[in-house]
Every structure is written in C-alpha cells, then in structure tokens.
Amino acid sequence: xxxxxxxxxxxxxxxxxxxxxxxxxxxxxxxxxxxxxxxxxxxxxxxxxxxxxxxxxxxxxxxxxxxxxxxxxxxxxxxxxxxxxxxxxxxxxxxxxxxxxxxxxxxxxxxxxxxxxxxxxxxxxxxxxxxxxxxxxxxxxxxxxxxxxxxxxxxxxxxxxxxxxxxxxxxxxxxxxxxxxxxxxxxxxxxxxxxxxxxxxxxxxxxxxxxxxxxxxxxxxxxxxxxxxxxxxxxxxxxxxxxxxxxxxxxxxxxxxxxxxxxxxxxxxxxxxxxxxxxxxxxxxxxxxxxxxxxxxxxxxxxxxxxxx
Numbered sequence: 001x002x003x004x005x006x007x008x009x010x011x012x013x014x015x016x017x018x019x020x021x022x023x024x025x026x027x028x029x030x031x032x033x034x035x036x037x038x039x040x041x042x043x044x045x046x047x048x049x050x051x052x053x054x055x056x057x058x059x060x061x062x063x064x065x066x067x068x069x070x071x072x073x074x075x076x077x078x079x080x081x082x083x084x085x086x087x088x089x090x091x092x093x094x095x096x097x098x099x100x101x102x103x104x105x106x107x108x109x110x111x112x113x114x115x116x117x118x119x120x121x122x123x124x125x126x127x128x129x130x131x132x133x134x135x136x137x138x139x140x141x142x143x144x145x146x147x148x149x150x151x152x153x154x155x156x157x158x159x160x161x162x163x164x165x166x167x168x169x170x171x172x173x174x175x176x177x178x179x180x181x182x183x184x185x186x187x188x189x190x191x192x193x194x195x196x197x198x199x200x201x202x203x204x205x206x207x208x209x210x211x212x213x214x215x216x217x218x219x220x221x222x223x224x225x226x227x228x229x230x231x232x233x234x235x236x237x238x239x240x241x242x243x244x245x246x247x248x249x250x251x252x253x254x255x256x257x258x259x260x261x262x263x264x265x266x267x268x269x270x271x272x273x274x275x276x277x278x279x280x281x282x283x284x285x286x287x288x289x290x291x292x293x294x295x296x297x298x299x300x301x302x303x304x305x306x307x308x309x
Contacts, residue, residue: 001099001152007308008096009153012089013160016108019085020138021168021202025051026072026082027131028198030124033065035194048072051168051175052080069121073130082134086112099153103144111137155250159302162246166239166295172202173226174288196222203234223284224276236291240268243298260301267294 029048045068052072074083090112093105114133121127148154176199196217200206205225212229213221230237244264251257279287 003307005096005099006152006156006306007303008092009099009156010160010302010306010308012092012096012108013157013162014164015085015089015092015160016111016138016141017161017164018080018168019082019089019111020135021164022052022072022080022082022085023131023134023138024202024204025172026069027128027135028202029068029072030065030128030131031201032195032198034124047175051171052078053171054078054080065124066121069124069127073121073127074115074118083115083118086115096153101144101148103147104141104157107137107141107144111141150249152250152254155246156306159243159246159250162239162243163295163299163302165234166236166243167292169203169226169234169236169239170288170291170295172199173223174285174292177223177284177288192219193217199226203232205232205234208232220276220280223280227279227287228271228274228276237268237271240264240271244268247302256305258301258305260298260305263294263298263301267291267298 025048029044033044042064045065048068049071054071071078072081075081076084076087078084086108089108093100093108097105111134114137115130118130121130145154145157148157176195196219197206200209200222203226205222208229208231209217209222209225212225212231215221225232225235227236229235230241232238244261247257247261247264251261
C-alpha cells in the first residue's frame, strides 16, 4: 500500500472518531447547560471548548450557548468542529476510495451531506435533532468498519480511531478535573455530580459505571473507569490495549514492527500495573498530560514506521 493511502486511511479514522466525540460533547453540554443558572451557562460552553483545545477570546460569540453550538458543530474556523472533521474525512476517503468498501464510503458521504449546507445549528432542539442524526451516521460508519476484511485498510482506519479516542478521553477527564467546577462550588455537590454524569454520557459510560461499581457516583471511581477499565471501549486502557493488538496484527502480516510497537506496549504495561490510588497520589492532571504526550509520541512513531510522516 502506498504511504499516502495509509496516511489517508489513518486520518479518516481520526477524523471520524473526533467528529463523533465532538457531537457527543455538544449533546452533553446542552444537557449540562439546561441544569445551570444563566450566569453559569457560559462556563459550561467554555469548558466544552477547552476539551477540544479551542481558546476563543472573551469577546467571541463562541462563549455563549448558540455560539458554542455553532463553533463546535459547524465552524470551519475550528479544525475540531464536526463539519471540519467530516469535510476532512470525506476528502481523505475520496483519495483512498479504491481501498475502501462501498459501505464505508457511503457512511462518510452521508454524514458529510447531512451537515454540508448547514450554516446555523438552530435552536436547542434543532441542534439535538442534528446530533441524533450525526450519531446515527457514526454508528453506520462503525458498523461498516466492523464488517471490513481485516487487511491493511482496516488496521490503519482502526489505528487512527484508537489514537484519537485515547486523546479525547484524556482531554475530557482532565478538563473536568481542572476546569469545569467553578470557584466556590462544592466538590461532590449537586453540580459536581451533574458534571460527572455528563462526562459519563459523553463516553457512553453510565450503564458501565452502574454495572461495575454498583454504588453512587464517586469521582475517583469514574476516573478509574475512564482510565483503567478495559471493559469500557472509550477508556484509556481499552484504547491502549487495542492499539497494541492492532500494531501486533499488522506486524505479523507485514513484518513491519518498530518504535510504535515498543511505545504502545510500554504504555499499556504501565496502565496494567497502575491503580487509581497511586495515580491520584501522583497527580491526575500530571498523569493525564503524560498519557497525552505518550499518545502524541505513538502517533508520530506510527507515521514514521509506516512512512507517512
């Protein structure tokens, strides 16, 4: 496979995963927004923007509820917006169409056409309707991916989605821990609990939490779920474990193994040997930033190893 094609596939995986994550983030922030008094609404959207690494100035329209929805969903000035991600995914898919299945191409194209001509998210209910349609298209893409032949194209698509997923979950948890609870609010209070519930909703983890822990929401248990529990597909441990497996399968087939395999195995070993108690003692923010740095290093190593840097 040409390195350019491998790069296109890898980035399709990243862009589609990012588009779904941002879609879920919009939905969760709308639901959190509905629980807040008006002066606090801006804080909710500011935190959502922080998750995707956007830092608009104080006068930006993106800080309000409507502006935040538009910026996250539709702004082409925001590279992490749903529209930007789907546009980039479709461009990459067109370039790699000869190795994609018809179902994968159609799923990406349908998602893009759904949002291509929209300039405004509309009111809250209109945005939620758009979110539901986008989530349905994301499930269509996941289903088409699951039915693909396990070949090079599949592995590069999956590797891209796993690298993106790990980064998104780490950012989400870090922002909740550091930024989301306003000054003066009680840790463990009603708002704190609502925000943790919202975070679980973004990663589809509410049922998983109840099944695994069988007790009231506790922040350290939610952190444990999102970091160490492989049973949750969007946890850091699950993303790290699947990345190792994908690289190993690809290495067995192609004979290409190298720095990316070594870095991915080292990260997985540390997560498997870790515990939430030790991690909190060291510092959650420091640990999450360490994970994100490792993730970026693995991303760069994959690009070098498969020659699309």
